[in-house]
Every structure is written in structure tokens, then in C-alpha cells.
Amino acid sequence: MLNYKKEIIYPLLAASLLISVVMLSLFYTMYNLNKIEKNKDFIDTQRFNIITLRNAVLDAETSQRGYLITNNVTFLDHYNEGKIQAYKTLDKLSKSSEKLPSLAPILEKIQRLCDDKFSIIEASTSVQLNAGSYASHLSLSKDRGKAVMDNIRTALMEADKDLLERRHTLSNRMQTTIRYSIIAGVSLAVMIFGILIFSYLHTLHLFKVILSSSNKVDHLSHQATHDPLTNLLNRRGFENRLQNIHDNAIIEKQKYAIFYMDLDNFKTVNDQYSHAIGDQLLITVSQLFQNCLREHDALARLGGDEFTLIVQKFKDKDELETLANRLINALKNPIPVENAMLSVGVSIGVAVHRSDAFTPKKLMMAADKAMYHAKNSGKNKVVFLNKAASQN
Ligand SMILES: Nc1nc2c(ncn2[C@@H]2O[C@H](COP(=O)(O)OP(=O)(O)OP(=O)(O)O)[C@@H](O)[C@H]2O)c(=O)[nH]1
Known part of the structure; x- marks a missing residue:
């Protein structure tokens, strides 16, 4: 007698459950991969902002030097552009620190150093603008300005190192997730193949069971309607x-x-x-x-x-x-x-x-x-x- 629950319903439920679990884990790894990719893009953008900030501060410094050497005020326009760019970039970086809290103290430090750097530059500039004589101030501010610039570079490298480490961690996670997704994909393929083979064999088995029960029914019905001695109709x-x-x-x-x-x-x-x-x-x-x-x-x-x-x-x-x-x-x-x-x-x-x-x-x-x-x-x-x- 065919046990429908045991022979059909339960195997079908087990197969569906297995496939659902593997499919869900596959979707989850895909979702994670996408998330990691986005985080990597975010980190790359922040690293690009750090380079932009460094270049902006350098541009501002170079423009100010140009003014001090040539007394040409158009350099001051370039200086201002560099300064605006530097603060804009700093602002972007500060906003991103909500997502990267470990970067916040370094960015605060860079902010302070930039303020310092620009105030030194502007002090030198205003001396030249007002007095015209600047040799002694220049030599003083040059050394301090260089030291602050070195500190800015170091802080920026520190921030970049932090970002690079995060990127490295994300790359490792990405590799692991890819490995998981390959394993889940292969498992799914193996499982579907196994289920197909199982279904084929199970269907054959069910046919045999149905055939033998129908033979049994035929045999019983023959027994009920025939004389066992002569095999004639009873x-x-x-x-x-x-x-x-x-x-x-x-x-x-x-x-x-x-x-x-x-x-x-x-x-x-x-x-x-x-x-x-x-x-x-x-x-x-x-x-x-x-x-x-x-x-x-x-x-x-x-x-x-x-x-x-x-x-x-x-x-x-x-x-x-x-x-x-x-x-x-x-x-x-x-x-x-x-x-x-x-x-x-x-x-x-x-x-x-x-x-x-x-x-x-x-x-x-x-x-x-x-x-x-x-x-x-x-x-x-x-x-x-x-x-x-x-x-x-
Ligand atoms: N061997 C055998 N005998 C059976 C079976 N079923 C019934 N009998 C016997 O068959 C006999 C039939 O009886 P009757 O038809 O009255 O006997 P008969 O000698 O043929 O009598 P008439 O029909 O008047 O010629 C009885 O002795 C039953 O016991 C069976 O399955 N096998």
C-alpha cells in the first residue's frame, strides 16, 4: 500500500526546504557582496578626498609663496581657491566620519592643523600687504608653516592608513563571501542534481509500488471471483x-x-x-x-x-x-x-x-x-x- 505522506509529501517538503535554505544563503551572500562593494567604493572616495585635501593645502601654500616672492596679488586668488577647496573637502571627510568613527579624531586633528596652517599663511600675507617689509616675519613663519605642513601630511597619511586597513579588511571579507557564494552555488547545483536523480529513482519506485498494488488488487479480485480448484468463475x-x-x-x-x-x-x-x-x-x-x-x-x-x-x-x-x-x-x-x-x-x-x-x-x-x-x-x-x- 502506498504511503502518500511518507513516500511523496515528506520527501517533497524536505527537498523544498533544503533548496530554500541554500537559495536563501545564496541570496544572503549576494546581498553581502553588494554591501561590501559599496563600502569599498565609499572607502576609495574618502581616500580620494584625502589626496584632494593634501593637494588643496599644497596649492594654497604654493600660491601664497608665489605672492610673497612676486608680490603679485593674483596668487592670493589661487590661495583662496586652494583654501576653499581644502575646507570643502574637510567638510566632506567630516560628514563621512559618521560612518567611520575611528577616523573622527584624526580628522579633527587635521582640521586644527589646517586652521593653524592657514592662519600662519594669512599672518605672513597680511604683514607683506600692510608693511611691505617682511624678511624677518617670513623666516619665522616659514619654519612654523613647514612644521605644520609636515604634521598635516603625517595626519593625512595616518587617515589614509586607517582607510587602507579598512579596505584590506573589506577585501578579505569579500574573498570569504565569494568563497561562500561559490560553495552555496555548487551545493545548490549538486542538490538540484541529487533531487532530480532521487526523483527519478523515487518515481520508478512509486511506479513499482503502484504496479504491485494494482497486481495485488487484480489478484484479490481474481480470487474473489474464481474457483481456486478449477480456476473457473465461482x-x-x-x-x-x-x-x-x-x-x-x-x-x-x-x-x-x-x-x-x-x-x-x-x-x-x-x-x-x-x-x-x-x-x-x-x-x-x-x-x-x-x-x-x-x-x-x-x-x-x-x-x-x-x-x-x-x-x-x-x-x-x-x-x-x-x-x-x-x-x-x-x-x-x-x-x-x-x-x-x-x-x-x-x-x-x-x-x-x-x-x-x-x-x-x-x-x-x-x-x-x-x-x-x-x-x-x-x-x-x-x-x-x-x-x-x-x-x-
Ligand atoms: N472432491 C470433491 N467433492 C466435493 C466437493 N464439493 C462437494 N463435493 C461432493 O460432491 C458430491 C456431490 O453430491 P451429489 O451431486 O449429490 O452426488 P452425485 O453422486 O453426483 O449424485 P447425482 O447428482 O444424483 O448423480 C458430494 O458427495 C459432496 O460431498 C469438492 O470440492 N471436491
Whole structure:
């Protein structure tokens, strides 16, 4: 018997669960990869901002020097551009420190140094602008300005180092995540392949189970409708077949006949030899009867030494009589069973059904009655009990 839950539902649920788990982990690694990629881009942008800041401070310093050396005020415009660029970039970096808290103290330090650097530069510039004489101030501010610039460079390198370490960590995480996604992808492929193979084998198994249960059902239904000794139809099988033939005959306005057959002197065989020999004789008799019949004639053993036969597609009573005599003649000669030669005869009662006549049950009773006539009038003969049939 097929256990649907165990054989179909549970394996399907397990396979779906496995695939869902692997798919989810695959999606999760993809999501992580995307996040890491974005973080790397963010770090790269901050590193670019650090270079921009350094260049802006250097530009501002160079422009101021240009002014001090040439006294050309257009250098001051360049200085201002550099300073604005430096503060703009610092502002961008400070905003990013919300995401990179470890960078915040370094950026604050750079901010202070830049303020310092620009105030030194602007002090020198204003001395030259106001006094025109600047040699002593210049030498003083030059050394301090250089020291502050060196500090700015160091702080910027420190910030860049911090960012580089973060980038390195992200690259490592990316590698690990890629490895995980490859493992998840390969597992998914292997799992789908495995599930396909399993489904194929499981389907074969289910087919076998279904086939064997259908064979079992066929076997049971055969057992229920057949006589185990002769393998002919039993009473139940015969009644089913009779009802079908009857219904069909009504629809197609066809006639059919029932032969009710009882062996003569069978009890003597049982008594003289044995029940087992009697059984062997019943098997042989059923084969001898079968040899006289056409393929569509339905022979049955109702029980004991009683047989019945449904005959269809016959022309007239003569044809039925010929068939009955053939059955009687089949038992004419003694039948060899083991070492014995057994003699039995058969008395046959025949009832013919025409489209407007009896029910199957009544027809059976009529055939039975005819068989008793045959018994009572000397045995081993055929008697017809149907006016319509006897008219043919
Ligand atoms: N060997 C064997 N005998 C059976 C079986 N079923 C019933 N019988 C016997 O078959 C015999 C049938 O009895 P009857 O039909 O009255 O005996 P008979 O000698 O044929 O009598 P007539 O029909 O008057 O000729 C009985 O002795 C039953 O015990 C069976 O399956 N195997």
C-alpha cells in the first residue's frame, strides 16, 4: 500500500526546504557582496578626498609663496581657491566620519592643523600687504608653516592608513563571501542534481509500488471471483458475468442461454477413491468442458459437482443441443485420474433468454429446474426449459 505522506509529501517538503535554505544563503551572500562593494567604493572616495585635501593645502601654500616672492596679488586668488577647496573637502571627510568613527579624531586633528596652517599663511600675507617689509616675519613663519605642513601630511597619511586597513579588511571579507557564494552555488547545483536523480529513482519506485498494488488488487479480485480448484468463475464471478451479459442482451436485443450442469454419480468417486481424487476429476472435467467451448462462452463452477455455462451468439435450439451433446460426450469415456479410470456423466438443463423474458435469477432457476428433469428422466442428457427456445 502506498504511503502518500511518507513516500511523496515528506520527501517533497524536505527537498523544498533544503533548496530554500541554500537559495536563501545564496541570496544572503549576494546581498553581502553588494554591501561590501559599496563600502569599498565609499572607502576609495574618502581616500580620494584625502589626496584632494593634501593637494588643496599644497596649492594654497604654493600660491601664497608665489605672492610673497612676486608680490603679485593674483596668487592670493589661487590661495583662496586652494583654501576653499581644502575646507570643502574637510567638510566632506567630516560628514563621512559618521560612518567611520575611528577616523573622527584624526580628522579633527587635521582640521586644527589646517586652521593653524592657514592662519600662519594669512599672518605672513597680511604683514607683506600692510608693511611691505617682511624678511624677518617670513623666516619665522616659514619654519612654523613647514612644521605644520609636515604634521598635516603625517595626519593625512595616518587617515589614509586607517582607510587602507579598512579596505584590506573589506577585501578579505569579500574573498570569504565569494568563497561562500561559490560553495552555496555548487551545493545548490549538486542538490538540484541529487533531487532530480532521487526523483527519478523515487518515481520508478512509486511506479513499482503502484504496479504491485494494482497486481495485488487484480489478484484479490481474481480470487474473489474464481474457483481456486478449477480456476473457473465461482458463483460470485458467474453472477457478475451473467448480469453483464443479461444487461447487454437487453440493450442489443440478443438472446443467450444458461446451461446448468450437474455431474452424475460423482459422489461414488469420492466415496470409492478419495476426496483428493474427486478434486483431480473436477479439474479434468472442467478442462474437458472448456475444450468444447468457444472463447466467449463463460463456464463456471458454482460448487460441488455443479457447473454453469452462458452461451451467446447461437442460431437456434439445435446449435445449443449440439453443444450440450458435445459436453455430454466429453465425459463418455472413463477419465484417467492417477491410477484409476473414473466414469461420470453430466445432466444438463438449458434455459434460453430472449430480450423480453426472465431476469437472470429466474433464468438460473429455470435452467436448474430443467437439469432436475434431466436427472429424474435417466441422467446424462439435456433438457430444455424454455418455450421460446424449444420453438426454434
Ligand atoms: N472432491 C470433491 N467433492 C466435493 C466437493 N464439493 C462437494 N463435493 C461432493 O460432491 C458430491 C456431490 O453430491 P451429489 O451431486 O449429490 O452426488 P452425485 O453422486 O453426483 O449424485 P447425482 O447428482 O444424483 O448423480 C458430494 O458427495 C459432496 O460431498 C469438492 O470440492 N471436491
